[in-house]
Amino acid sequence: METALCLVVGCLFTVALYLLLSKHIIRMLLGVVLLGNGVNLLIFTAGRVSSIAPPLVPAGAETPLTDVANPLPQALILTAIVISFSFFAFLLVLAYRAYQDLGTDDTDQMRVAEPEDDGPPPLGY
Amino acid sequence: MAEIEATTGGTLALALPFIAAALAPILKRIFGAYAGWILALAPAAAFALLFSFLPTIASGGVVSFGYDWIPAFDVRFSFRIDGLASTFALLITGIGTLIVLYSGGYLAGHRDQGRFFSFILMFMGAMLGLVLADDLMTLFVYWELTSITSFLLIGFDHEREKARRGAIQALAITGGGGLALLAGFILIREVAGLNSMSEILAAGDALRDSQYYLPIFVLVLCGAFTKSAQMPFHVWLPNAMEAPTPVSAYLHSATMVKAGIYLLLRTQPALGDTALWTTVLPLFGAVTLVMGALLAVRATDIKITLAYTTVSSLGLLVMLIGVSTEYALIAAVLYLIAHSLFKGGLFMVAGSVDHGAHTREIGKLGGLAKHMPITFAAALLCALSMGGITPFVGFLAKEEIYHALEHGDAYHVALMAAAILGNALMFAAAFIVALKPFVGKLPETIHHPHEGSPTIWLGPLVLGVLGLLGALFYETYHQLFSVPMASAAVGAPVEIDISWVPHLNLAFALSLATIVLGIVIYLASNAIRTATSRVLSAIGWGPDHGFDQAMRGLLRFSFFVTSRLQSGRLDYYMTVTVMVIAAGLFAPMILGGALPAEPSMPTLYFYEWIVLALILVGILAVVIAKNRLTAIVSLGIQGFSIALLFILLGAPDLSFTQFMVETLSVVILALVMTRLKLSPADHRPMRETLPDAALALAGGAGLGLFLLSIVQRPFDPVLSDFFERYSYPIAHGHNIVNVIIVDFRGVDTMGELAVVMAAGLAILALIRIRAGGKTDVQPDPMETTP
Amino acid sequence: MRTVIFRFTAPYLTALMVLFSIFVLLRGHNDPGGGFIGGLIAASAFAIYGIACGVVAVRRALWFHPMAISGAGLFFAVVAGLFSLFAGTGFMTGLWIFPVFFGNEVALSTPLLFDIGVYLVVVGGITSIALALEERDTD
Helix, strand or coil: CHHHHHHHHHHHHHHHHHHHCCCEHHHHHHHHHHHHHHHHHHHHHHCCCCCCCCCECCCCCCCCCCCCCCHHHHHHHHHHHHHHHHHHHHHHHHHHHHHHHHCCCEHHHCCCCCCCCCCCCCCCC | CCEEECHHHHHHHHHHHHHHHHHHHHHHHHHHHHHHHHHCHHHHHHHHHHHHCHHHHHCCCEEEEEEEEEHHHCEEEEEEECHHHHHHHHHHHHHHHHHHHHHHHHCCCCCCHHHHHHHHHHHHHHHHHHHHECEHHHHHHHHHHHHHHHHHHHHHHCCCHHHHHHHHHHHHHHHHHHHHHHHHHHHHHHHHCCCEHHHHHHCCCHHHHCCCHHHHHHHHHHHHHHHCCCCCHHHHHHHHHHCCHHHHHHHHHHCCCHHHHHHHHHHHHHHCCCHHHHHHHHHHHHHHHHHHHHHHHHCCEHHHHHHHHHHHHHHHHHHHHHHCCHHHHHHHHHHHHHHHHHHHHHHHHHHHHHHHHCCCEHHHCCCCCCCCHHHHHHHHHHHHHHHCCCCCHHHHHHHHHHHHHCCCCHHHHHHHHHHHHHHHHHHHHHHHHHCCCCCCCCCCCCCCCCCCCHHHHHHHHHHHHHHHHHHHCHHHHHHHHHHHHHHHHHCCCCCCCCCCCCCCCHHHHHHHHHHHHHHHHHHCHHHHHHHHHHHHHHHCCCHHHHHHHHHHHHHHHHHHHHHHHCCCCHHHHHHHHHHHHHHHHHHHHHHCCCCCCCCCCCCCCHHHHHHHHHHHHHHHHHHHCCEHHHHHHHHHHHHHHHHHHHHHCCCHHHHHHHHHHHHHHHHHHHHHHCCCCCCCECCCCHHHHHHHHHHHHHHHHHHHHHHHHHHCCCCCCHHHHHHHHHHHHHHCCCEHHHHHHHHHCHHHHHHHHHHHHHHHHHHHHHHHECHHHCECCCCCHHHHCC | CCCHHHHHHHHHHHHHHHHHHHHHHHHCCCCCCCHHHHHHHHHHHHHHHHHHHCHHHHHHHHCCCHHHHHHHHHHHHHHHHHHHHHCCCCCCCCCEECCEECCEECCEEHHHHHHHHHHHHHHHHHHHHHHHHHHHHHC
């Protein structure tokens, strides 16, 4: 299973990076979502897929009776999912507002912060 | 040799200036014009404390104190007061007291006088720490602190560009030298294991015999030469004259510029007396001495004249330390003390003249003697000392200098010639400053010349009189100051018997020759000025100009680098980032031979195959989708498939969360996307997509292989076991994942909550703020309801 | 999207989902669930309500500003940590009491309070985001 997951993670990252390399904000946003999923799966796989029993302690027992799935990556990923969603929403709104103000979703034309004709700095003291 | 501990007194003396610096702005506000008198109590008290150690030190003892700082690296915050440190410290606090008083009068009514007091007291504390420090790192910290406070003081009048330039230049040069010094100290610590000055001095020949002597020598010299303004690093000192005159008098003649001299005197017993030392130091020193004195006569601004004579005097001191004989070191010590007294005084005179006549141009000054008699008296006292006329301390110094250099060989003859020429030029410069403005006719351009308040003439007068008293009571002077100081510099007890009574010998004859030559130069100063200026303009380039060129070059270079690295194009940044990711993953795997083994074909249930295939189909569809809505739907497909995968792999919590998040993502993405008025299809040409695809494939494959090599290694379950074992017994929870989130790693989760909130707030702000600063027309209904 | 059926059923659906989300929150410590999941379910519920009946209706129904809810959540989370500080143990150490109501033992704890905090932050934050985006529809 882990080998197959490695392949999936590789594919997720490939597509995510490919989308992030494009010049259009919308494509990049899709890339960000895929990147988040890729990272989550990477953490999950790195914690090994030894058992598919949910990490629960049965009622009346002190510790899990059988082998259970590794709980630590699950806890890490669970918060990561929510965080990456908030982050994604923020980026989405940022892109949207940028589009409203600049009228484009092409990153090459978004040069407010770093204008193209930025001359050399003042040479005085 | 008596060695006593004085933690309380020593620490108090060190802390007093800093305490006063912190209180200065408040005291200025409360006491107004009298703040100077109150603040002067701090250096005066420090002076008294240090003076109380004098009996111990004069009898050859040492006072030490300190605290542990970084014990793991043997770095201590430690101090040691011997003869050298003691005399320096007394000069710093003594002249410092006069300077604080002088500043009170000189900058009376200035808007930022409180800040000025604060800076100058801070400098005083730093300088005091520098000369008292024993531990090398402590010394370095104070060393740099003097550079920084000097920067603040030179740039005090920061609204003028010249002041800013002077400040930056001084900081760049002395700060750079400080870094070289740090490197030198680290080298000393590493190769010789010596952590403090006392250890260095006790180690004898350890450093001279070290194979790293040359780098240590060069680095320490870089520190000393930049701070003490040796050619060609001298440029910052004349430019530092942009600072208010009390600063010039205090930092740039009496104390800070002597820090390099102090360092050389201090390390002389351990580093000195080698062929390198006795060649390099006198060479730089002699050149600096003569050039500085020439430039001093050339200058027309009396403050600049004084600045160049300071450069020249520092050259003389370096030369003497370089000669390294006992007499030369005694001469250096005598000259150093004398110089601090007369040069500090003359600077204050220059300030006083500026204050009274509103100009410092030598050509526009004259006839002030009648209107400023006390200043004139102080000026004459200082100038006589500087000219080396008996009975002043300057005379003692000059006799000793000639005495030290009177040997027949070419080396000493050359140095002697430099000393005579330099001294004669300085003699002339002294009287240009002290005589010319006061004699002759009062020019019409000067209106109402007047004597300043007592605080302004008190300083130079006291220093001038001290120069006289030191020579008259030479036995006490030697016993308390010059002998302990020279003994520390030589590294063995010395005797000094030079007195103000002239003896007919070679040195006295040379002294007379110097005076005669000096008078000739004084009379011919206008011709010399024209000649020097002509030569300089013929050369047309100097280190000062070179500094400007270097700074501009630096700016242009950094602009070039920045514009190459930060082109402002996001896709360029992304490409570089992905390249680095791919290279960073593949390079260690291939070079380190850590490529994963070829995995066997996984055996999975058919439904697992289906879920994995769904994910792949989903992400593939995102890329090849012809229009954006399809892409979004495909994104949803892969997200839900991942949620399914999670539930298959025993992670129901993750599955639910992923499911909810995917739903919300698709919804808000669709909400926004439908509002962007973009063409639904976007086509990218092949020449753009192919390189991107190759790069992305490299990155993705790298991460996939990286993960594969991780899972092929043995798994360390220590953390997971801990959580599984203790989830119920100590945290009372059956759901281990939830227990980790809310209990075991609760602080972490709290941070994440803050992130979610911050994202929410940022989005609200983004939505509400319209371009041009106007807020949204539609008010939030929630804000209007109570 | 504003079909009659959708608009009619949305409030009931929302109410059910919110109820379910609280159930998921409270069972979280022992069974799959918890603050994050519960919060997301509730936030989706409000998002659906918003799509069906408009943002103004949701805001009125929520009574508090979503970010205020979120802030309260963070406040609870911090208070849950501070409790243990006052009890003399380290920050965020779990404290438990088991009072008996009507013959049933109820487990109350600072982790539960913390989880409620998580729930509120997520509900508030995500609802705020969703509503902010939906609101643009109307202009």
